[in-house]
Amino acid sequence: MNQKHLLFVGAVLATAVSAPLFLASAQPLPVHGGNEKIEQPMEDLNGSLKRLEKALAAKDTAAALPLIVKMQSACQEAKVEAPAKSAEISDAAKKAEFLNGYRKMMIGLQKDLLDIEALLIDGKAEEAAKIVAEKVKPSKKSGHDAYKGE
Numbered sequence: 001m002n003q004k005h006l007l008f009v010g011a012v013l014a015t016a017v018s019a020p021l022f023l024a025s026a027q028p029l030p031v032h033g034g035n036e037k038i039e040q041p042m043e044d045l046n047g048s049l050k051r052l053e054k055a056l057a058a059k060d061t062a063a064a065l066p067l068i069v070k071m072q073s074a075c076q077e078a079k080v081e082a083p084a085k086s087a088e089i090s091d092a093a094k095k096a097e098f099l100n101g102y103r104k105m106m107i108g109l110q111k112d113l114l115d116i117e118a119l120l121i122d123g124k125a126e127e128a129a130k131i132v133a134e135k136v137k138p139s140k141k142s143g144h145d146a147y148k149g150e
């Protein structure tokens with residue numbers, strides 16, 4: 001073995017020895033900022049919710065209908081993505097629990113939005129407004145407390 005070969009073997013051995021040390025110290029870091037594939041539909045959800053509340057206060061179910069459909073689409077988009085906070089969880093079972101919890105909560109929101117759509121079709125603005133106030137709006141805080149990062 002010539003000197004070049006010896007240097008090469010030495011470099012390979014050094015890498016092999018130090019790699020596990022490096023990997024062992026690589027803990028997930030706190031994540032700042034969110035997944036924009038969730039943030040964008042969430043912004044849409046927020047904007048449509050404000051307009052929906054105004055339409056319902058005016059008993060304008062015709063104006064409310066396309067807004068609720070928009071909110072359903074936004075929910076659908078965000079539901080299939082992973083919140084940025086999930087990157088902080090290294091344990092596989094805990095990560096799955098977090099992601100499943102997020103997805104199921106988004107499904108719950110979608111169900112409420114579908115119930116509201118059915119009420120709007122029947123012209124029941126007051127009943128629709130009740131679900132918005134009692135379920136849809138509070139889901140923002142509970143969803144963010146559990147799944148949104150800093």
Ligand code: HEM
Binds near residue numbers: 040
């Ligand atoms: C009508 C109800 C909701 C509204 C109006 C809403 C609104 C928003 C807004 C305005 C943002 C910030 C977007 C940005 O930074 O540009 C956001 C982010 C976020 N929301 Fe919601 N939200 C709602 C419900 C929920 C629910 C139920 C969950 C969880 C199941 C959730 C999870 C999140 C997450 C995880 C982020 C940050 C994205 C990330 O960390 O990757 N939201 N939301």
